[in-house]
Amino acid sequence: MTEQPPRVSAVRVHVGDEETAAVTAVLRSGRLVQGQEVAGFEEEFAAIVDGRTCVAVNSGTSALHLGLLAAGVGRGDEVVVPSFTFAATANAVAMTGATPVFADIEPHTFCLDPGAVAAAVTPRTAAVVPVHLYGHPTPWGGLAEVAERHGLLLLEDAAQAHGAAYDGIPVGALGDLAAFSFYATKNMTTGEGGMVVCRDEDTARRVRLLRNQGMEQRYRNEVAGLNNRMTDLAAAMGRVQLRRLPGWNEERRAVAASYDEQLVGVVTPTVAPKAEPVWHQYTVRATDRDALAARLDDHGIDSAVYYPVPTHRLPAYALALDLPETERATREVLSLPIRPGLTDDEVARVVAAVNEGASRG
Secondary structure, eight states, rough: OOOOOOOBOOOOOOOOOHHHHHHHHHHHTOOBSSSSHHHHHHHHHHHHTTOEEEEEEOHHHHHHHHHHHHHHOTTTEEEEEESOOOHHHHEEEEHOOOOEEEEBBBBOOOOOOHHHHHOOOOOTTEEEBOOGGGGGOOHHHHHHHHHHHHHHEEEEEEEEEETEEEEEEETTSSSEEEEEBTTSSSOOOSSOOOOEEEESSSHHHHHHHBBBBTTTTTOOOOOOOOBBBBHHHHHHHHHHHHHHHHHHHHHHHHHHHHHHHHHOOBOOOOOOOOEEHHHHHHEEEEEHHHHHHHHHHHBBBBBBBBOOOOGGGGGTOOOOOOHHHHHHHHHHHHEEEETTOOHHHHHHHHHHHHHHHHHHH
């Protein structure tokens, strides 16, 4: 019997000896929460977002939620969001008491369509939360024009875009605020965690209050806050991962370039002018998406659908909306393996399995 090659996994969490040593040092220190590791991580992360003030929190969803709260978004407000993304974007809006308003996406970048955003604006609209989906920066010019015209807050959902840039400006430094995630499968991880990136110090102070029960000084609660603190264990891991991020992103770009050059029979991702993506996912379109996923599985190759159900149709929202590009994307998208450590042989296996369908056709 011929031995089958190992499965080509789509996700592999890269945690090595440096992360282990950093976390162990925190455990031995006895200072586990909101200590020097968190402060150091915030300062070092600021270097990849144009020096903006950063506030570390316990998840990407918390980063979105606290960013919106710190900006004053709440009950009676509307916030325009994409439906074609993970539900956390809309959930963070809903948890402020505001109403998420779902707008359609551009077909090529999978990011919010500025025209659809403009059409969704009402007198109650307070903000827009564009998502840099799959690590591709949202084409910013049109969104910025809509926001300026209507006086709207722009909060970047950069959960998948660590190190990406648009027109030379780092993702996280484009809008008024930004939210990053450090969940285990992201381009870098703290196990679980998030970062709020703030344009000004007053907003950053409000986020700090909100993450820590409303207080900067112990037992002097200035506002009603939450417990959304990042641990020093997470921050210590994050500081190591941040140093590795540029190299990992280059590995992702190399895999994406190989796919771009070799794949046939599917629609490969479009990179918008001025965009510098970091390829959190490499997502193709295929009219026979489910058959393609089954063929990849038969060849021992992982793939995934991000996202099979648009947020507006999830039970939490259950809205009947006309978002044709969103609906088409949910039927056609498939994300192929792209991660640090993916070998040339594994890339070749993915290419051969995808292209096999074209040769059969």
